[in-house]
Amino acid sequence: MAQFQFPDKNYTKNEVRILNYITANPADFVQLSIGEIAKKLGNSESTISRFARHTGYSDFKELRNAVLRHLEEQRSPADKLSQSRMLQQTSSLTDIMRYQQYCIEKTLAFLDQEQVSATISAIFDAKTIYIYAKGASLAIAQLLKFRLSRFAFQVILLPSGGSELFEVMNFISKDDLVFIIGFQKTPQEAKVLLKHQNIVPYKTVLISSRLYSKSKSTATYHLYTYRGEPNEYHSLAVPTALIDAIILMVAQRLGDQATQHLEDLHALKEQYKEDIPR
Template sequence: MTDIYFVKSDVHFTKTEKKIIEYIIASPQEFIRRSIGEVARCIGSSEPTVSRFARHCGYADFKELKNAVLQHVSEENPPAGKLSSTLGNESASTPDGFLRRQQYCIERTLEFLDDKILDNAADAILDAETIYVYAKGASVSMADLLKFRLNRFGRRVILLPAGSSELFEYMNFFTEKDLVILFGFQKTPKEASVLLDYQKKIHYKCIFFTSRLYHSLDHETVIPLYVFRGEPSEYHSMAAPAALLDALVVMLGAKLKETSSGQLDSLYRLKEHYKTEIPR
């Protein structure tokens, strides 16, 4: 077992202690943030067992083991390590701690960001005749922001109703040349599930902003954009989704180049012309 970076000596570990080892290797940053009681609950064990494990690894206590993991993470990935260190010492309930927590969420989102998938999403937006956007709850703010951004590029965007059978009135006009953008995050709304199912029949493309890793989705027709917003029990901010959304918008601007600049210049001239009637 000495090939594991946080194990100082070659000792025999119990079945439960091996579960702790697997947990640390798989989620070192989560391990750093958690208390000894939280780690015990995650693996279905007790605090004394976790404490004994730390001593078996060659450390005086759990805190010393956690510091060793933190040092390793900092050396392997300096930005994430610094954030983890800060998060281990600051409460997310304070303004400073909360903002640093959102910084961490953006860093985690970046870890899973696939430039090729983001590029596919941008191309899908540019190729679509009509873009339909579905969101509900707090995610509606992201739908509104996306519509605002895409309108500036001359895209035709329609916000779908959050619920009720009114959704079918729009679905009836979907074609394979359209694009549906969904916001689902932790759970997939039942309406979003219907839109994904209907996609199999009409074959329109979908972009899915989600906090779950949907490995089974067909990337040719459903493009998943993963966003990390924290643990399931935490308060979930829209900071990371907004950052990813704007990253997508920046990519669109780069692809459009002169066309994008011309449309924005036209918008500026329009505002200037009527600035006395409608002040900017």
């Protein structure tokens, strides 16, 4: 596994000690609080905070998240699945379901409710809603598209890779909203979509498993989902729950209009049930 890299700078003796610990024990580092790190290394919390800023991060939390992303990118899906199977909390169906509940609770602890509310408003303000995802995240993108389309929102699923993306990007306007689903490593195509909003000022919603400070996230809105630690198998239970919550909040705002859309859909299916059996 490649080591986490720090910038080449002049470090104090205490900073070298912190740097060496993180390099040698990245998995332990991301599990500990700043107080626990300080006690383990015999430093003060302020020393560790200064070290984080010296290495280019705004604070300890941002440094820890950077190490967490590094660990995630270095592990294969097989490694994560193997590690999760050995965990005590996933030894039975009940344990697995309770662990998913724990992931939801941890998500709620970090998820910014104001960002969620702003996302709901952006959905209603958008002329067209675009969704980008690739790999397993496509399942979440398709669910979001399916649910929003039922409420008569104009939703387009973007190509997941290659130059085909530009064929659709060319039509995204300042009045549109782009959802980007990328939990740990942000795909290059997603980076292009985030970069392009500086030219065409559309709004973006990033659904990820990374914690961003408002000054560091390039997306307009950021929705956090906790899906497990870096060495664990990452399920889609929490992102699915988040999408369901968004859809229900949209339905609440639509009121009777949401019910009418579904009733119209049911009537349409009934009208042609002889041609296409349900």
